[in-house]
Amino acid sequence: MDYRDWEILRVLYSQKNLTKAARLLYITQPALTNRLKHMEEELGVKIVTRESRGVHFTAEGEYLVRCADEILEQFNKIKEHVRNMSNHAGNAVAGTLKLGVSNFFANYELPSMLKLFKEQYPHVDFKVVTGWSKDVTKLIHNKDVHIGFVRGDYNSRGLKKHLLLEETVSIASKEPIDLVNLPHLPRIDYSGDVLLKTLIDNWWAENYIQPPFISIEVDQVDTCMKMVMNGLGYGILPSRMLKDTENIYKVDLTHQNGKPILRRTWMYYHKESLEWNVTKAFIQFVESLTGRSK
Structure with missing residues (x-):
């Protein structure tokens, strides 16, 4: 079986229909049927059975599809690595990162960063996966991505990291508020990453006996901010969410010693990534923007 065979299996499994799969693969249905027959003869097993609504994969076929995902992914990694090696030898910066x-960094910081980088290196393409910082950390540890941008001090064991920015966490309100009365005031709560929630909860436990009065719960920090701007309550938000807002009162959270509570954003990557010309160029570019590393 060759690369095309594995690709055929994956596409057919996603479509469960010979006609649709053939169209996506840019081959005729008879050619697809013949290729499947050849695979079955080569392996000595039945891969699919035809049904009125399409095709059904046998247990052997299901196993081969799982293998196809692994083989195609590995092939793409090898192809990408070889291209990067070639680019490095020719001192070129090109490829896919x-x-x-x-989520926050993708919405508010990344677009301008990629714009500046593309101006210098127009032959570099990007595949961007967004999510909670804890999930992004897993992606970089598993080498599913080349570089991770993470908010919060997540596990960086075995990784190189570069500090991108530090920000305070602030109580934000449409009207001035007295912190003594905070437990009695309506708070707008939102779903955030685990470390941010822990940071806020610890601060609250250090300063108040009563639990907060949660009047509205939302699933996005952006929604929380809009609720705050409309005077529906106060929110506890990362300060960068508030930098372009007007007529919002904010009070930074502090430790017992009076020092501000800081939330950090990091760039994570594996040391061996620096062997690839395109990855090295991007890392150096990001470091040049912020000037701090660890």
Whole structure:
């Protein structure tokens, strides 16, 4: 079986229909049927059975599809690595970078960063996966992405990291508020990453006996901010969410010693990534923007 065979299995499994799969593969249905027959003869097993609504994969076929995903992914990694080696030898910066990026960073920081980088290196393409920082950390540890942008101090064991920015966490309100009365005031809560929630909960436990009065719960920090701007309550938000807002009062959270509570954003990557010319160029570019590393 060759690369095309594995590709055929994956596409057919996703479509469960010979006609649709053939169309996506740019071959005729008879050619697809013949290729399947050849695979079955080569392996000595039945891969699919035809049904009125399409095709059904046998147990052997299901196993081969799982193998196809692994083989095609490995092939793409090998192809990408070889291209990067070739680019490095020719001192060129070209290829595809896979980035894992926290939701906030993807929305507010990454676009301008990629714009500046593309101006210098127009032959570099990007595949960007967004999500919670804890999930992005897993992606970079598993080498599913080349570089991760993570908000919060997540596990970086075995990784190189570069500090991108530090921000305070602030109580934000449409009207001035007295912190003494905070437990009695309506708070707008939102779903955030685990470390941010822990940071806020620890601060609250250090300063108040009563639990907060949660009047509205939302699933996005952006929604929380809009609720705050409309005077529906206060929110506890990362300060970068508030930098372009007007007529919002904010109070930074502090430790017992008076020092501000800081939330950090990091760039994570594996040391061996620096062997690839395109990855090295991007890492150096990001470091030049912020000037701090660890």
